Every structure is written in C-alpha cells, then in structure tokens.
Amino acid sequence: MTGRVLPRRFYSRPTIDVAKDLLGKVLRHGDTAAIIVETEAYLGRDDLASHSARGITNRTRVIFGPPGHAYVYLIYGMYECLNIVAEPDGVAGCVLIRAAEPLEGVELMHARRPAARRRVDLASGPGKLTLALGITRNLNGVDLTKGSLTVHDPGDPPPAIITTPRIGITQCTDWPLRFHVAGNPYVSGLRRV
DNA sequence: GGTAGGATGGGCT
DNA sequence: GCCCATCCTACCC
Secondary structure (H helix, E strand, O other): OOOEEOOHHHHOOOHHHHHHHOOOOEEEEOOEEEEEEEEEEEEOOOOOOOHHHHOOOOOHHHHHOOOOEEEEEEEOOOEEEEEEEOOOOOOOEEEEEEEEEEEEOHHHHHHHOOOOOOHHHOOOOHHHHHHHHOOOHHHOOOEOOOOOEEEEEOOOOOOOEEEEOOOOOOOOOOOOOEEEEOOOOOOOOOOOO
8 A cells, every 4th residue: 555544643733734744645545546735724613614613513523523534525516525634532623635646546537537538637626536536425424544535644755835825715715724735737726738 | 718607405594 | 595615518719
C-alpha cells in the first residue's frame, strides 16, 4: 500500500493544520487511490459557511464526533462531498476534500466518470472526486483509520501550499481556508488549454 | 474561447 | 418553500 495509515492523532488537531497536512496524502477506497491536492477547512461556531455553524443536528452530528471519521453529504440533490472530521471529540471541525490526482484504478475512474475526457478532470472537484473513487453517503460516519476508506502517508516531503478563500460559498467568502498544492494541474477550476 | 441555466433532493425555517 | 461546500451541456462568440 501507499505508506502507513494516518493515525487518529493526526486528525485530533486544529482543522486548519489538518487541512494543510492532508495535501500530498493518499486517499484510498476499494481499488482506487488518489493523491489529495486541494482541501478546504470548515470550522465550528463562527464559521457561518460550515454546516456545523447551527449546532448539532441529525446531519451534522458526525462533525462534532471523534476525529478521523468521514462526513459525506448530498449537495444540489445530485453530488456527494467527502469531508474528514478534525479536532478532538466534541469539537466541530472538518476538511472538505476538493481535488485529487488519480493514482490507482484510473480505468475504473474513467468508467465511473465518462464525462471526464482527460485524466486531470477525473477528480478535479469535490463532486467529481467522490464519483471517481465511488464514495457515497453510505460511508458517512465511517472510521478512516480502518476499513475500506483510508488515508495513507506516502512519506514524501511536504508540498508547497497556496492559500486562497474558499470556493462556492456565500458566507465568510474572504476567509483564507482553501489550500492546494502549488502548481498542481489536478486542482479544481483550472482553465484547460 | 466563454458563460448561463438546468438537473435534482435533502435540510432547515 | 427556499437554499445549497456542484457539474455538465448548449449555445454564443
């Protein structure tokens, strides 16, 4: 496999630190794997753009739970987004996985995403990424330190990180909580020539 | 090359 | 009933 599975303590830290440190790590699900190249931090309480801003509900319960678990939700009635819960148990905070570079199971990803003509488009967005890796809402709440959905540390040196405001939100639009690998062609929203 | 609009369903007021 | 952490297509330069 691609390095050791990230331990619980990796996730039991400030959400922003987890969001940055997830860049370059390998996300695995079933027969597919991809290198995380773009993330966004969603904080608790004062972050009105986060689902947890309004407190614990049936949907947001996972975000307040123990770190290292998956929060998967449906967006716009058609797509699913993968988040990874951070902060100690009882504290809200999660990291949206926005884009990844396909590593294994590329043929399977193309079959799941026929609209993607090129490899760089397979997982270059939060909805695309879950489709390519076959991640759905039935993985909501699963433990990422064991099971079919895991994150691994390939042991590479930390990448150079660019920080920008988050994308696609209507609240807290200026907060610098989006992170991506500098110069990486697999991030979302790039113009293709 | 660029963009406007539609698909589609769950969560919350 | 309205909002939404999105993506794709059609259409227009």
